[in-house]
Amino acid sequence: MARAITPRKKIMWTALAWGIGLLIFFPIMWTFLTSFKSEATAISDPPVWFIFDWTTENYSAVLARSNYPLALTNSIVIAVGSTLLGILIAVPAAWAMAFVPGKRTKDVLLWMLSTKMLPAVGVLYPLVLIAKYFGVMDSRILLVVILMLINLPIIVWMLYTYFREIPGEILEAARMDGASLKNEIIYVLTPMAVPGIASTILLNIILAWNEAFWTILLTTVNAAPLTKFIASFSAPEGLFYAKLSAASIMAIAPILIMGWFSQKQLVRGLTFGAVK
Amino acid sequence: MATEHSKSSARIMIAPAVFVLLVWMLVPLCMTLYFSFADYRPLRATFDAWIGFDNYVSFLTSSSFLSSVVTTLQMVAGILVITIGGGVMLALLLDQPMFGQGIVRILVIGPFFVMPTVSALVWKNMFFNVDNGLFSYLFKFFGAQPYDFLSQAPLLSIIVIVAWQWLPFATLILLTAVQSLSSEQIEAAEMDGASPLSRFWHIILPHLSRAITVVILIQTIFLLSIFAEIFVTTNGAFGTRTLTYLVYQRVLESQNIGLGSAGGIIAVILANIVAIFLMRIVGKNLDN
Numbered sequence: 001m002a003r004a005i006t007p008r009k010k011i012m013w014t015a016l017a018w019g020i021g022l023l024i025f026f027p028i029m030w031t032f033l034t035s036f037k038s039e040a041t042a043i044s045d046p047p048v049w050f051i052f053d054w055t056t057e058n059y060s061a062v063l064a065r066s067n068y069p070l071a072l073t074n075s076i077v078i079a080v081g082s083t084l085l086g087i088l089i090a091v092p093a094a095w096a097m098a099f100v101p102g103k104r105t106k107d108v109l110l111w112m113l114s115t116k117m118l119p120a121v122g123v124l125y126p127l128v129l130i131a132k133y134f135g136v137m138d139s140r141i142l143l144v145v146i147l148m149l150i151n152l153p154i155i156v157w158m159l160y161t162y163f164r165e166i167p168g169e170i171l172e173a174a175r176m177d178g179a180s181l182k183n184e185i186i187y188v189l190t191p192m193a194v195p196g197i198a199s200t201i202l203l204n205i206i207l208a209w210n211e212a213f214w215t216i217l218l219t220t221v222n223a224a225p226l227t228k229f230i231a232s233f234s235a236p237e238g239l240f241y242a243k244l245s246a247a248s249i250m251a252i253a254p255i256l257i258m259g260w261f262s263q264k265q266l267v268r269g270l271t272f273g274a275v276k
Numbered sequence: 277m278a279t280e281h282s283k284s285s286a287r288i289m290i291a292p293a294v295f296v297l298l299v300w301m302l303v304p305l306c307m308t309l310y311f312s313f314a315d316y317r318p319l320r321a322t323f324d325a326w327i328g329f330d331n332y333v334s335f336l337t338s339s340s341f342l343s344s345v346v347t348t349l350q351m352v353a354g355i356l357v358i359t360i361g362g363g364v365m366l367a368l369l370l371d372q373p374m375f376g377q378g379i380v381r382i383l384v385i386g387p388f389f390v391m392p393t394v395s396a397l398v399w400k401n402m403f404f405n406v407d408n409g410l411f412s413y414l415f416k417f418f419g420a421q422p423y424d425f426l427s428q429a430p431l432l433s434i435i436v437i438v439a440w441q442w443l444p445f446a447t448l449i450l451l452t453a454v455q456s457l458s459s460e461q462i463e464a465a466e467m468d469g470a471s472p473l474s475r476f477w478h479i480i481l482p483h484l485s486r487a488i489t490v491v492i493l494i495q496t497i498f499l500l501s502i503f504a505e506i507f508v509t510t511n512g513a514f515g516t517r518t519l520t521y522l523v524y525q526r527v528l529e530s531q532n533i534g535l536g537s538a539g540g541i542i543a544v545i546l547a548n549i550v551a552i553f554l555m556r557i558v559g560k561n562l563d564n
Contacts, residue, residue: 005373014374020366021383024443028386030410031398043408046417093293096286108294110559115301117551119501121523122540123304125311125533130304149300156293181282210391212504217528230393231508241402248394259389260382266445267452270494272558275449275487 028252035059035245042241058246067221068247071229075251077140078215078225079208082147083201086155089148091197094159095189099171109160113272116153120213131218140223143215147208154207155200158269162196199265202258209255226251305544311537319531331538340522341539348518351435352499356492358439363446363491364484367454368476370447381451388444392504399437400426400509430514437505442498446491453487454480486557493554500547519543 022029034042036054062068097105127146128137136142166189174188212227219228230251233244259266267275312331315324335341370381387395403409404425412422425433457480465475501520510516512525523543526536 010373010375013369013372014376017369017372017374017380018376020369021380024440025383025386027395027398027403027440028390030402034402045408045413047410047413089292089296092289096289100282100286102283102286106559108290110555112293112297113558114551114555115297117497117547117554118301118305119520119540119543119547121501121503121520121527122544123308124524124540125527125537126304126307128528129307149296152293152297181285206389210389212392213501216393216504216507217524227391227393227504230391230397231504233397241408244397244401248398252390252394255391256386256389260385263381263385263448266388267449270445271449271490275452275490 028256031245031248034241035249037242037245039240039242042245058242059250062243062247062250067224068229068250070222071224071226072250074140074143074219074223075209075225075227078143078147078223079205081140081144082151082208083155083204085144086148086152086204087197087201090152090155090159094156094163097156098160098163098166099168109157112153112156116150120150124217127214127218137218138220138223142218143223143225146214146218147211150211150214151204151207154269154272155204157272158200158203158265159193159196161268162200163193165196166192199262200269202262203265203269206255206259206262308537308540308544311533312541314534314537316533316537317531318533327534331534332542335526335535335538335542340517341519343515344517344519344522347431347515348500348520350431351438351502351516351518352496354432354435355439355442355499356495358435359442359446359495360488360491362439362443363450364481364488366443366447367450368480370451371454384447385444387441388448390441392441393508395441396437396505396508399433399440404433426509427514430510430516434502434505434509434516437509438499438502442495446495449491450484450487453484457483490554490557493550493557496550497547497554500543500550519546 033049035058036056037048037052038055038057041048041052097109131137131142170188170192171184174184179188209225210227212231215225215227216231219225230247233247313326313328315322315327315330317323366384370377370384374380390398401409403411406412406422406424409425411425415422423429461479462475465479470478502518503520503524506512506516506518506521512521517525519539520543523536523539526532526539528536
């Protein structure tokens with residue numbers, strides 16, 4: 001029995017929800033608008049909203065003058081690279097734990113999760129030392145490896161929860177038909193696992209893209225991704241609202257779009273299956 | 277129906293993940309532990325491998341430690357209150373019938389995907405700035421004096437920034453929990469004449485309690501290591517120096533590795549106390 005909903009109530013809820021939604025989204029919206037203003041318009045008193053000379057000069061200025069393209073490349077390499085490396089290590093592990101669970105599987109999973117809770121600052125100096133020892137300070141490979149390690153527990157957990165939902169009878173049926181373990185994996189399990197792996201990749205690219213401890217402290221110029229690039233705008237010469245806005249929009253736009261697609265996976269991935 | 281053969285291949289498949297995480301956890305942590313008992317100040321070329329618990333004593337007894345713990349607790353508590361309170365209300369609101377629910381959801385979730393340095397700088401310059409920030413215009417519009425948020429109320433400013441980033445996370449998880457509430461139960465209560473407030477208090481809130489606990493624990497773990505937001509706004513000044521930030525300053529700014537490492541170990545221990553509770557809940561859920 002569905003509850004009766006009066007149109008008036010529905011309109012009231014709609015107005016309230018849209019109002020609050022727009023309020024929460026406002027800082028992003030305002031940054032977007034400011035990125036198309038001239039620097040003078042950006043700080044005009046009173047602030048202008050929609051009616052101004054829209055210009056894309058801030059975007060071309062950020063693209064041309066600064067090391068934005070390098071930072072963008074670094075962000076992509078680090079986020080995608082660390083995620084794929086993590087997937088490579090996590091898929092077999094999650095697979096084995098989901099399909100051949102042993103007595104210790106639960107302990108291993110929980111232990112992996114516990115590594116995620118280690119405060120980064122507790123191992124900051126050793127990491128700097130190790131990086132210097134191997135001559136990889138300010139290199140992409142260092143960030144790829146570190147971000148992979150940070151997110152590996154989440155990747156394993158997410159994959160594990162997805163794999164566990166694949167019914168075991170299908171495997172048995174394939175085995176009855178005489179499929180070898182290799183064929184079983186390639187032809188039966190992989191197609192069923194692809195959606196789960198894809199969502200895991202998506203969420204982890206987002207997490208790696210926005211990571212702002214190691215990326216800020218272990219890079220200077222060469223491997224500096226967008227997080228570090230934007231942080232450089234806090235220096236006095238960076239106090240140009242329109243250009244700051246343009247750089248910000250370029251840094252968050254791709255991830256914002258990916259994020260909207262991964263809302264559902266977010267809950268699963270970040271609560272480790274504790275809330276479904 | 278696992279055979280011995282599949283068990284041993286399972287072990288091989290798990291091994292790489294366990295190995296890298298074991299190395300990642302043990303090697304740097306042991307180094308930190310080692311340094312925490314040493315007098316190690318590279319800038320002064322001082323290295324004395326064993327000075328006992330001196331670093332721990334001087335870290336724990338310094339006034340900056342106590343104030344950093346207080347700051348950390350205030351910051352985490354403030355953010356939790358805003359995100360949980362706001363999250364519960366938003367989740368209940370988003371669960372109501374309305375037009376364009378999907379779009380509202382997208383608007384609400386947006387801040388979570390903004391990288392910390394961007395949100396901190398946008399808030400710092402375009403909202404909090406005393407000369408050109410939007411809040412100053414707003415204050416002037418209502419005939420009030422513009423307020424310099426980041427120097428007058430720096431802790432509150434950072435709480436606002438970080439709460440804005442985490443509100444979507446709390447909302448999304450609590451919304452998932454709200455949606456799993458059976459409508460029959462609510463309807464039954466409605467028929468029995470329960471008021472909206474008592475429905476909220478006796479049915480909805482108990483149902484949400486587990487999700488709220490999970491949100492609190494996960495957020496606490498992430499919030500204990502807030503860094504970028506402080507780094508680009510106040511740089512730890514004006515009473516915004518959290519424990520994480522204090523350790524960072526000892527290690528990288530003043531290069532007192534021994535003292536900083538002792539602080540790092542203390543941070544690890546404090547974080548672990550929270551982690552144990554989270555692990556219990558997650559572990560229980562794994563059995564079902």
